Amino acid sequence: MPYVLLAVGVAAVLLTLNAHFPRRHPWLLVPGFFAGWLSIELAPHLLVAEVAGMGSAVAFGGLEGWPGWAGLALGAAGAAGTIAAMAASRRTVVTLEECGVPLDLDPERAPRYPVSHLIVPPLCLIPRRGVKVQRNIVFHEQERLRLKLDVYTPAGENTAKGLRPGLMEIHGGAWVIGDKREQGLALLNHMAVQGWVGFNVNYRLSPKATWPEHLVDLKCFLKWYRQHAAEYGADPGFLCVTGGSAGGHLTAMVALTANVPEFQPGFEDVDTSVQGAVPFYGVYDLVQPGPWPVPMGATALMQRMVVKRPFHEEPEAYAKASPVNYLREDAPPFLVIHGSHDSLIPVAEARRFVERLRETSASPVVYAEMQGGQHGFDVFPSYRTARVVEGVERYLTGLHRQYREGTHPSVHPGEHPAVPGEITESLE
Structure with missing residues (x-):
């Protein structure tokens, strides 16, 4: 013994x-x-x-x-x-407050994340009270391809209150694995309790899919959303996007490539803009090594399974798959979230993306660095996850309020501090 x-x-x-x-x-x-x-x-x-x-x-x-x-x-x-x-x-609450997330927005309608989920994590797989889930709705069909999504909506007495804000969830899994049933559940349940309509979206995975088919599939969802959002109680004119890891990369790509014809073949005239983006621990630059020993695009995963092109011979293909190369002044507001102890995607990847985005975007770029957080920290309904979920909802609710009031979030020159560091920034 x-x-x-x-x-x-x-x-x-x-x-x-x-x-x-x-x-x-x-x-x-x-x-x-x-x-x-x-x-x-x-x-x-x-x-x-x-x-x-x-x-x-x-x-x-x-x-x-x-x-x-x-x-x-x-x-x-x-x-x-x-x-x-x-x-x-x-310290998650302190981090969120210092970085500018409006945690005190409408505090009377912000129920805390259920303690039962923190004690028994698998409970997050079950829809919360007051949430209705409609599963396996086909949003794109072409020959043998049938892409599906799950919809999270308020249930019961909260159902008849007009059109609601929409949230698109993109799962991660290195572009090769993952499913809508596995990720984003804690956030989508909480958002539905708060009156949002959540869409957990699947897309084609590599190696069967070749970039940019992953992104094209998500643009197909945006087309579907414009046409069918009202059927599920969502406002076709307001949609935010979120996701983690590969989903974080795709979140940034969706937000920054609005109306780029190359990524919406056959429906180039459809408005594919979103009103806010919350990428979690994503990859934003496939070309520059930076915090990586070699560029992310030069890895066997990207060359053999995802982009399927030799990096050193065709670096432009990887540049076109990098969110950092689509930065623009009219980018939507961003809340970038990353863990300081992320061992799969170094935190410096998020820091340099935020710094570059702030140099270009006229919208707020909020950065929340979770001290001690690992990659994929929000998959489990931990204390950190609960507080981050609440913070994301507060942030997005602020964006939706401005949308309803007809104002646009903006920052004044000099408001963005250096990265890394905590951020003090208001949405105006």
């Missing part, structure tokens, strides 16, 4: 070290990410498991030899690191 306690202690320390100092070595990247993702965003659950494991080992004689005492010391250090991760998560 002393060696069992030692094993528990070693595991606790390794999880803590990986959480606070993410591994970026190629061989450790994927396992390090999953371990950090679980141990950071489920830190309270991990702490309970660590304490229970050490307590059980001690109760059955784990301290009868030096390995047990060493294991207890290591376990205590690991538990302390887990508590530190929890403390970093608790």
